[in-house]
Amino acid sequence: xxxxxxxxxxxxxxxxxxxxxxxxxxxxxxxxxxxxxxxxxxxxxxxxxxxxxxxxxxxxxxxxxxxxxxxxxxxxxxxxxxxxxxxxxxxxxxxxxxxxxxxxxxxxxxxxxxxxxxxxxxxxxxxxxxxxxxxxxxxxxxxxxxxxxxxxxxxxxxxxxxxxxxxxxxxxxxxxxxxxxxxxxxxxxxxxxxxxxxxxxxxxxxxxxxxxxxxxxxxxxxxxxxxxxxxxxxxxxxxxxxxxxxxxxxxxxxxxxxxxxxxxxxxxxxxxxxxxxxxxxxxxxxxxxxxxxxxxxxxxxxxxxxxxxxxxxxxxxxxxxxxxxxxxxxxxxxxxxxxxxxxxxxxxxxxxxxxxxxxxxxxxxxxxxxxxxxxxxxxxxxxxxxxxxxxxxxxxxxxxxxxxxxxxxxxxxxxxxxxxxxxxxxxxxxxxxxxxxxxxxxxxxxxxxxxxxxxxxxxxxxxxxxxxxxxxxxxxxxxxxxxxxxxxxxxxxxxx
Amino acid sequence: xxxxxxxxxxxxxxxxxxxxxxxxxxxxxxxxxxxxxxxxxxxxxxxxxxxxxxxxxxxxxxxxxxxxxxxxxxxxxxxxxxxxxxxxxxxxxxxxxxxxxxxxxxxxxxxxxxxxxxxxxxxxxxxxxxxxxxxxxxxxxxxxxxxxxxxxxxxxxxxxxxxxxxxxxxxxxxxxxxxxxxxxxxxxxxxxxxxxxxxxxxxxxxxxxxxxxxxxxxxxxxxxxxxxxxxxxxxxxxxxxxxxxxxxxxxxxxxxxxxxxxxxxxxxxxxxxxxxxxxxxxxxxxxxxxxxxxxxxxxxxxxxxxxxxxxxxxxxxxxxxxxxxxxxxxxx
Numbered sequence: 001x002x003x004x005x006x007x008x009x010x011x012x013x014x015x016x017x018x019x020x021x022x023x024x025x026x027x028x029x030x031x032x033x034x035x036x037x038x039x040x041x042x043x044x045x046x047x048x049x050x051x052x053x054x055x056x057x058x059x060x061x062x063x064x065x066x067x068x069x070x071x072x073x074x075x076x077x078x079x080x081x082x083x084x085x086x087x088x089x090x091x092x093x094x095x096x097x098x099x100x101x102x103x104x105x106x107x108x109x110x111x112x113x114x115x116x117x118x119x120x121x122x123x124x125x126x127x128x129x130x131x132x133x134x135x136x137x138x139x140x141x142x143x144x145x146x147x148x149x150x151x152x153x154x155x156x157x158x159x160x161x162x163x164x165x166x167x168x169x170x171x172x173x174x175x176x177x178x179x180x181x182x183x184x185x186x187x188x189x190x191x192x193x194x195x196x197x198x199x200x201x202x203x204x205x206x207x208x209x210x211x212x213x214x215x216x217x218x219x220x221x222x223x224x225x226x227x228x229x230x231x232x233x234x235x236x237x238x239x240x241x242x243x244x245x246x247x248x249x250x251x252x253x254x255x256x257x258x259x260x261x262x263x264x265x266x267x268x269x270x271x272x273x274x275x276x277x278x279x280x281x282x283x284x285x286x287x288x289x290x291x292x293x294x295x296x297x298x299x300x301x302x303x304x305x306x307x308x309x310x311x312x313x314x315x316x317x318x319x320x321x322x323x324x325x326x327x328x329x330x331x332x333x334x335x336x337x338x339x340x341x342x343x344x345x346x347x348x349x350x351x352x353x354x355x356x357x358x359x360x361x362x363x364x365x366x367x368x369x370x371x372x373x374x375x376x377x378x379x380x381x382x383x384x385x386x387x388x389x390x391x392x393x394x395x396x397x398x399x400x401x402x403x404x405x406x407x408x409x410x411x412x413x414x415x416x417x418x419x420x421x422x423x424x425x426x427x428x429x430x431x432x433x434x435x436x437x438x439x440x441x442x443x444x445x446x447x448x449x450x451x452x453x454x455x456x457x458x459x460x461x462x463x464x465x466x467x468x469x470x471x472x473x474x475x476x477x478x479x480x481x482x483x484x485x486x487x488x489x490x491x492x493x494x495x496x
Numbered sequence: 497x498x499x500x501x502x503x504x505x506x507x508x509x510x511x512x513x514x515x516x517x518x519x520x521x522x523x524x525x526x527x528x529x530x531x532x533x534x535x536x537x538x539x540x541x542x543x544x545x546x547x548x549x550x551x552x553x554x555x556x557x558x559x560x561x562x563x564x565x566x567x568x569x570x571x572x573x574x575x576x577x578x579x580x581x582x583x584x585x586x587x588x589x590x591x592x593x594x595x596x597x598x599x600x601x602x603x604x605x606x607x608x609x610x611x612x613x614x615x616x617x618x619x620x621x622x623x624x625x626x627x628x629x630x631x632x633x634x635x636x637x638x639x640x641x642x643x644x645x646x647x648x649x650x651x652x653x654x655x656x657x658x659x660x661x662x663x664x665x666x667x668x669x670x671x672x673x674x675x676x677x678x679x680x681x682x683x684x685x686x687x688x689x690x691x692x693x694x695x696x697x698x699x700x701x702x703x704x705x706x707x708x709x710x711x712x713x714x715x716x717x718x719x720x721x722x723x724x725x726x727x728x729x730x731x732x733x734x735x736x737x738x739x740x741x742x743x744x745x746x747x748x749x750x751x752x753x754x755x756x757x758x759x760x761x762x763x764x765x766x767x768x769x770x771x772x773x774x775x776x777x778x779x780x781x782x783x784x785x786x787x788x789x790x791x792x793x794x795x796x797x798x799x800x801x802x803x804x805x806x807x808x809x810x811x812x813x814x815x816x817x818x819x820x821x822x823x824x825x826x827x828x
Contacts, residue, residue: 076701077701077703080703092697092698092701092702093698094690094691094694094695094698094699094762095694096690096694096762096763097690097691097694101687105691105698105699105702105704106688106691106699106702106703106704107702107703108684108687110684113683114682114683115681115682115683115684115687269822270822271822272822273822274822471822
């Protein structure tokens with residue numbers, strides 16, 4: 001490799017979103033036929049780096065060279081034409097078309113001006129054979145395929161476009177165990193034919209099984225690139241988490257102990273999570289930690305009835321409840337501050353007042369004059385900064401929008417509040433205000449279930465941490481546990 | 497990894513032809529009980545005649561709906577086309593080719609305008625085509641107080657001649673349908689319509705020029721409305737502005753949806769649409785034969801359309817919106 005330039009060389013890549021740096025001077029080189037792992041915690045910048053390579057984002061600074069030639073992508077098509085293919089978790093496939101049609105979409109082979117279906121099927125069969133995949137028919141409709149076969153279709157599409165580098169974002173996240181085996185074979189096959197793979201994953205086992213070299217990112221900076229043979233899983237975890245500037249978290253009031261169990265889930269399960277045993281007491285903040293796709297949000301959605309548990313039992317304040325939908329959950333005294341505030345939490349073009357009253361207005365059982373009268377008080381107790389209650393919420397800052405969401409739920413006087421990524425997309429100052437709001441809620445006797453992908457938040461804020469892996473509870477830790485302990489459970493390794 | 501077994505499930509198109517057979521059978525029984533015969537020549541002719549006009553409109557409508565668009569202006573385009581045809585022909589056989597060309601040009605331009613505004617200005621197609629429809633209506637209402645133009649007898653044969661019980665117009669409609677099926681299947685532009693309607697972002701990311709594809713669908717939809725206008729002119733022997741009052745566009749949309757094409761685009765086809773058109777024609781003939789009150793007729797039509805779409809919707813429910821990790825039954 002000394003004589004020839006590496007297949008890919010990214011140097012000094014910077015990227016900021018809205019002034020917040022996400023990547024600072026990151027370097028990455030990938031050789032031909034190499035399987036290169038890109039690892040780091042949630043928010044370390046892995047996905048952003050991959051999206052820059054795929055042409056989805058454009059870097060603010062730095063250079064990208066492919067085969068020694070400088071390139072710059074402002075559109076995903078340019079990256080594709082340059083031979084960089086990306087397989088994201090959200091597939092870019094049309095379910096109503098066949099495998100062959102998807103593989104050749106936009107580049108259909110023609111004969112005498114018409115689409116040559118025979119050639120399309122034959123070419124697809126050839127690519128699949130080259131990949132060593134025998135059980136996938138080019139004429140099968142993509143919508144009827146398993147996730148693994150859809151993934152293969154994506155990879156076949158990339159190869160048929162002549163990709164020399166395939167980027168895979170968490171390729172096993174949605175696969176069953178048997179399918180992971182298939183992906184392993186596929187990656188091996190790609191390496192044999194000289195195609196490089198950039199493998200973004202959290203799963204240490206896969207990384208050590210598959211990858212030649214590993215690049216670790218942390219907080220948007222390059223930590224290290226090492227050969228897999230020269231490192232160990234423990235080393236890698238230490239590099240991924242390290243230590244960083246302590247955030248300020250409000251401590252529980254001295255002398256308060258958790259009270260009665262307010263939310264209890266026994267053996268809860270549905271299509272996405274299973275075997276969930278969970279208790280949250282009055283005055284307690286329980287953190288749900290886990291990697292992307294581990295089932296954190298799915299538990300929140302099950303508790304709130306969006307995608308209910310189909311197995312197990314749920315009790316609120318000692319009374320068994322059957323939560324079949326959000327309305328049932330609200331009636332039982334459960335509130336959910338959703339992950340996606342703009343899509344699910346707020347009516348953006350309506351006023352602060354209309355939003356804050358929405359839960360009360362919509363649910364006759366919790367509606368009362370007394371509660372309506374309290375809404376203004378709740379808003380001001382959260383230090384909402386707005387021109388007035390008539391202002392449309394879309395004009396508020398992220399932090400203030402989130403306060404409106406919290407207010408609308410507090411107005412309903414819930415016993416259990418589930419917070420899914422409550423600080424996503426809000427600035428540091430507002431984050432700290434929200435932390436103390438969350439602590440105050442607990443102090444008032446609410447049971448708080450907190451989900452956050454920033455480990456530091458869960459560790460700093462929660463009294464207890466439940467760690468998920470692959471839709472199951474992998475372990476439980478006390479508040480203030482180390483990031484290494486949480487990551488050990490979250491990556492599916494035995495605790496130390 | 498094992499390939500999941502092929503589900504022995506009927507394709508949507510086969511299902512719709514089955515539904516058509518069912519409607520025919522039910523209609524035959526109903527008319528027989530009423531003392532009539534649905535398959536008497538007069539009734540067959542009536543049925544087949546009804547298919548041609550809606551058929552032309554519905555074929556074009558299928559293309560735009562496949563692209564996740566819509567065209568509410570086809571009824572007005574057809575009315576305008578009938579006037580363009582009749583006034584250009586002006587009773588002269590020699591003018592027929594010119595008239596046909598003029599109609600296709602005008603209707604194609606209307607479609608192009610619809611497509612351009614929708615694709616490049618980003619206006620919702622519902623609004624775009626409602627707008628063009630109103631513009632044409634306003635023009636017709638102010639310029640043509642009554643029928644205008646004169647269609648020579650030769651061209652009127654397009655409206656009335658039959659081969660056995662089959663009207664020539666129906667044969668032409670079926671030929672256009674066959675051409676459209678071929679177009680969707682064998683040309684890139686046609687094939688790309690499924691991609692654009694299925695997911696415009698995926699289509700764009702695959703290098704498909706989505707704007708052009710949408711334009712093509714709208715132009716072709718306009719032109720089939722033009723052909724429908726030619727048929728109107730042939731039947732009336734003159735151009736008729738009043739034709740738009742029949743709300744043909746709604747029949748066309750109903751036929752497309754009955755034919756199994758998803759209103760959200762990306763799925764369906766012209767073969768299904770032809771069956772949808774036929775189902776509506778059978779219903780109308782049955783109602784006619786049984787002399788059902790015209791208002792009750794509309795109630796029944798509406799009920800059938802809603803029921804059919806509700807059945808499709810159940811088949812459409814996507815259980816795989818998010819892939820299950822612990823599917824029911826194999827959880828430990």
